[in-house]
Amino acid sequence: MLKRERQEFILREVNLHNRVLTSDLSEAISVSEDTIRRDLSELADSGKIIKAHGGALSRSFHTSFQANSVYSHDKKKCIAQKAVTLLRDGQFILSGGGTTITELAKALPATLQATFFTGSLPAAIEYIQHPSVDVIFIGDRISKNSRITVGGDAIEKINQINADICFLGINALDMEKGLTDNDWDVVQIKKAMIRSSKKVVALTIAEKLNTQQKIKVAGLEELDMIITELDSDDKLLDPFHRAGIQIL
Amino acid sequence: MLKRERQEFILREVNLHNRVLTSDLSEAISVSEDTIRRDLSELADSGKIIKAHGGALSRSFHTSFQANSVYSHDKKKCIAQKAVTLLRDGQFILSGGGTTITELAKALPATLQATFFTGSLPAAIEYIQHPSVDVIFIGDRISKNSRITVGGDAIEKINQINADICFLGINALDMEKGLTDNDWDVVQIKKAMIRSSKKVVALTIAEKLNTQQKIKVAGLEELDMIITELDSDDKLLDPFHRAGIQIL
DNA sequence: CCAGATTTGGCAAAAAAATGCAAAAAAACA
């Protein structure tokens, strides 16, 4: 069996069963466990699976686990620091939800004078504490999971806005599938925000790069800029560079 | 079962049931309690759960628990305790802003199923943490002083609502001048809420009784009930009793 | 304060992974 063929077999097994054991694979393909381990390492390096002691797990199965650890807090602060450099006095800014955006709200320069539109409760709480920014809350039903407003009224309001820049905290970004999410209502809001903004900036920690979720929000071509905690010349970001997206 | 897989299982259990017992998990997964304990420690170290004697708690459950257990002797807490007795399943409730209303939001019975309309950021944050109430946020510009939404859009939305009951935190209540306030925009919102509700309940600490502010919100005849931290037969409340207002 | 339950930390056995190395296979090249 060819190496390539073997790795594709492993990948199928992982995605089918959500987990595989090194020992099972070794027996099934009749190669040594060392070889399987090397294959798993390569697949894990290219982000296709998650390696674990004794075998590997599928990415989709693993996403709930890796999100929102306390260690990502520093990364999100770093992202917020970069993002605020894009802000200018007098701008009209659309702001999505999520912990990264809330960090951005905490990191606003003290003298900024701008108008923020948001449907995120935690972000609004932070924005409103700033002495000189105006906050317009986009009302509607509040989603329990994401703590942002969702629904037709909210989308209608967003459609009336013509913002200079839009900051979106995102859950999954992939070269092939673009921007994806797992909550239908939230996706509708994000799409509306992208439509209503001249410039779209996606904020995300690097571990969400090259991951996919179930519902498409936008293609890569709709994004103007990506901000992560990595240096802009990190090799993980190369594909996005080549796609013509600015990296900060 | 792989270690990683096991930890994901535990994490899902914790988030699902808000708490888990070491012994239950040990039996469910068929590993020793030591192993479970180590898993819980690791998950706790990375901030995903809160470890406790005998098991672990979910993060969200733990924080709301903390928030609920403080200030048990505060006057506003006492008022909130009285106010929640008015709530019934299936009601549509208009909720104003202010710290007293936020206490009310923290004191909701765990099993209540109702729909809250509010323009207050702090109150909404509390309402949304409740497992079974719906929250509709009334959007518009957010007033920095009061942290509630104010403006024409908000009033328009409130006019569309026909609520069963309305809770207003108030700044001044007087036999002669009735309900008064010092913020023009906030007054407009309160007037709209009173118009849109079958029953109007005013929440206030006793020291605000028999005080006046500059702008009139409503006459006494528009109020159905007043809730303070005092006993309902306190002599301070006699005049309001005589005006035909219920006291709790 | 007590008795039982729970946790902690050390220890050791087993399992798995990493490492270095050499043979075999495949690819590249003259």
Place this chain on the structure above:
DNA sequence: TGTTTTTTTGCATTTTTTTGCCAAATCTGG
């Protein structure tokens, strides 16, 4: 085609990780 180079694979050894057990320490609810 024959030779060299690179890649792949398996093996032996060392290192790391995982796990259960145990005893001492700690906590819990009367």
